[in-house]
Amino acid sequence: MKKSLGITALLLLSVLVFLAGCGKSTTTPANSASPGKAATTKKINAAYFVNGTLGDKGFFDSAQRGVKQASETLGMDVKTVEGGTNQADWPAGLESLASSGKYDVIVLGTSQMTDIIKDVAKRYEKQKFIFFDEAITGLPNVYSMTYSQNEGSFMAGAFAALVTTSTELKGANPEKVIGFIGGMDIPIINDFKAGYEQGAKYVDPAISVVASYVGDFANAPKGKELALAQYNSQKVDIAFNVAGGAGLGLLEAGNSLGKYSIGVDSNQNGLYPGSVLTSMVKSIDNSVLRALTLFSQDRLGFGKNEVLGIKEGGVGLAKDDLYNKNVPKAIQDKIMQIEDKLNKGEIKVQTTLK
Structure with a gap:
């Protein structure tokens, strides 16, 4: 990066x-x-x-x-x-x-x-x-x-909740706070946010989500500024990039502080190995x-x-060699269990879109 x-x-x-x-x-x-x-x-x-x-x-x-x-x-x-x-x-x-x-x-x-x-x-x-x-x-x-970005984001939220409550990851803090940075405050981005919040609270109802919006999908310095504020001042230790190119600044910020992030759309794990722990991939x-x-x-x-959706392979988390290396086995196992329940229809993710 x-x-x-x-x-x-x-x-x-x-x-x-x-x-x-x-x-x-x-x-x-x-x-x-x-x-x-x-x-x-x-x-x-x-x-x-x-x-x-x-x-x-x-x-x-x-x-x-x-x-x-x-x-x-x-x-x-x-x-x-x-x-x-x-x-x-x-x-x-x-x-x-x-x-x-x-x-x-x-x-x-x-x-x-x-x-x-x-x-x-x-x-x-x-x-x-x-x-x-x-x-x-x-x-x-x-x-x-x-x-079904709400389904993929549910997985991202569950993952973030597991990371922020983990005792195995050095960058995780004791606070149950996770971040979200969207490109714009528009319906489809807020559907990501809704799924993210549902996934986090499925794991732990006490989790809170701090959300910020860049205003576009290109301003990476602004994305970094918002992310630094979340990491440094708002007790966030992992944040979800839903801001396209602007979100590259979020990933950079997380890496510079020894914190964690979740990529979006494509597998962004390789941009900052060990900091970008997974990505919510739209195929x-x-x-x-x-x-x-x-x-x-x-x-x-x-x-x-x-x-x-997840069942059709349209969305999901990126689980590559870097994921296997940097994500604790306990989190990987829990994510597999949640994904299995989604595939079987045992978990229903609400959408904000009509």
Whole structure:
């Protein structure tokens, strides 16, 4: 993980590049497919529109892995367009792709794009869209998939509660206080928070959650500032990153103080081994690849939304070698028990979303 100065420079550079011209794009050619992998019989051109920039080590990067895998395994030509951090530019960026007529399908997502996709999809009825992380229904040219972030966050909350009450972890303090840092105070982020709180109180009803919001998903220095305040002044010893690129500052803060954190969307355990103990993973990469595979087979259910939870492998905690090394066995065993109960439907996680 780069220091906060490096993060700031990277984010500013991304903005300057965008403002200097149109959105940055990269193309992954179909001939990059791995040897021995079968390509689709129909040549498919796909685009991935990022309402932000790549490099968040989480949400957007995960979707990028999915479209890259589609190029390698399905023989698709995939173009990635970064829309930049100015939200006012996103409608024109997406419409530029749709109006070009070059792409069989356009991949995009996040709750910040819901109104934009509804408008563009209605005006470009022949253009197909795959939308992730928000439900879009009633549009015959849009397939959407959502993730039970409340279920995944329940696991993150249970994990945080087990960490803060552990006597085996040196960075844990006696206080039953855990942290949460969201990107914005919006419904989907608060659904993460609701699940996190439920999971923590399932383990120990006395656990309290301190929550802060950055105001966006890119300001890593602000994320670090909020995290330092939680760790230093509010008795937090483990905090949950639900702030995208801004949350990288949280992870840096936890590591600098010898405290703990939980990554989000992608497996961020390797950024600060021993400090980032696990990550609440949304399998965006796998779900995007799955959707593009079904599209290539003319089997994708446009006009519908699919919900992917723990049982479907849509969300869960990252349990890699670093997890096995740095998380006490007692916590690992308890997490497995809780996960099993969720899979069997013995635990019901409430959602704040309608």
